Amino acid sequence: MSASETNLKNADQQTKINADLAEQLGYRQIQYLCAGGFGAVSVVQKNDDKKAKEIVMKRVSTTSNEYKDEIEIHEDLNGGMHPNVIALLSCEYVDDYAAIFMEYANQNTLLSHVDSNWTLKTIHGFFTQLISGLHYIHGRGYCHRDIKSENLLISWGTLKICDFGVACRYRNQHGTFDVESGYGTAHTWAPENFGEDDVNGPALDVWSTGVVLVEMIGGDIPWSQANALEDGEFARYEKNPKWTNKEFRIINRKDSRIMGLVRKILHIDAAKRSTIAQIQQNNWFKNFERPRNQMDTAAGTSAGRKRTYEETFQAQVLAMPEKRVKTLKQKCKCCQ
Structure with missing residues (x-):
């Protein structure tokens, strides 16, 4: 057989x-x-x-x-x-x-929509929802340890974090503590997760949000894994923080502020990596506004009135089709 x-x-x-x-x-x-x-x-x-x-x-x-x-x-x-x-x-x-x-999430996984030609406003909306969900999870004393586009569901235009199969506590009544490394999915692991030492749980999740953000805007993850011994692309990034590739160039062309945020999130040193609180204070995160050279008037609106952020975001997500898993080879909604 x-x-x-x-x-x-x-x-x-x-x-x-x-x-x-x-x-x-x-x-x-x-x-x-x-x-x-x-x-x-x-x-x-x-x-x-x-x-x-x-x-x-x-x-x-x-x-x-x-x-x-x-x-x-x-x-x-x-x-x-x-x-x-x-x-x-x-x-x-x-x-x-x-x-x-x-x-049940009627619009399947974020991964299934990665090639949907979203506007930056829509991507910004989903990213802020991801950070909001993680802020809540971390606030309850847990880290997820497997944030990836397959574990982010879209339901009626709202992003929802799922699959807590490898989630764990990083804080209890005595304070915070490092968690065991090596859990999750290798292509979204932070570099320290490939080692044997215990690691900062929330910092792992932050790194993974950066990979997801690159994937949403650039159409693919930046490297196969953040392990310099196994991935030449990442090895070059590790040696040169200004290193770039196709996905990074796409992001920088669309809005250089996002690329600045990505580099802070994907900082090799977990101690210097942006925290959830710092991401929430980032200029692009707090004040989305497309650069003037990228402004356009949405179809169906007059030149004198551009759609608001909320109108554009809702129009985009409500236009997304309901998706089911059509074959056994497609990604699972809940247990990747």
Whole structure:
């Protein structure tokens, strides 16, 4: 049996298990999405209510204790009901499985929209939402450790952080402390995360937001990984802070203020890297205004009246299509 045939067979098995679990809990499976390292995910709907909203069911095994931390952290974060954190609805248990029910994001992942030709206003809107969500998470004493465009969902034009499978505490009643390195996804890791020493958790998340910002504007991440031993592009950046590439040049042409912010976020030294609070005080972050040579009049408005920031942002995000995962090869919404 070929690898592709094996994958399809496994997917069929996972689909059936999720459908059976949903049925036992009073739901019907609308669509099986995918399986990842932390669970198998489906879109489900209540059986006895045809008007019920579609929600996401993530099935995880209870045979190990790894799932408990994710649920505990998500439940704690859920207490604040932050608009930029995906909402946890409930958890139910059947045999060796836990079913985690979450709100459904109708516009899929940020990654699925990276090539959408967004205006800088739209990108600015999503980036400020990302920073707002992280500010809340860090304020509750947690770091996410896996911020990437696949783990950022768009629901009715609002960005929502999801997947707390590798999140952890960096602060308790005694104060802050470093966290274990090596968790998350290599292409958005900060350079210190490739080492063996414990690291500053919030600084890891900040670095990852910089990678996401570059990806949104430049169309791709700046390097395959921030490891000078494995990636020549990053090695050149590490030696020369003024180093540039295609993505950086695109950003600089669009607004040099953003490139200045990116370099502060992607500072090699975690101690000198911008903090969330410093990002929130950044000129571009606080006062978005496109440079004069990039001003344009939006279609459908008169030359004498340009659309406001809010009008432009809402028009862009509401025009985004609702997206489902069409094939098993596409990125998962909740468990990458």
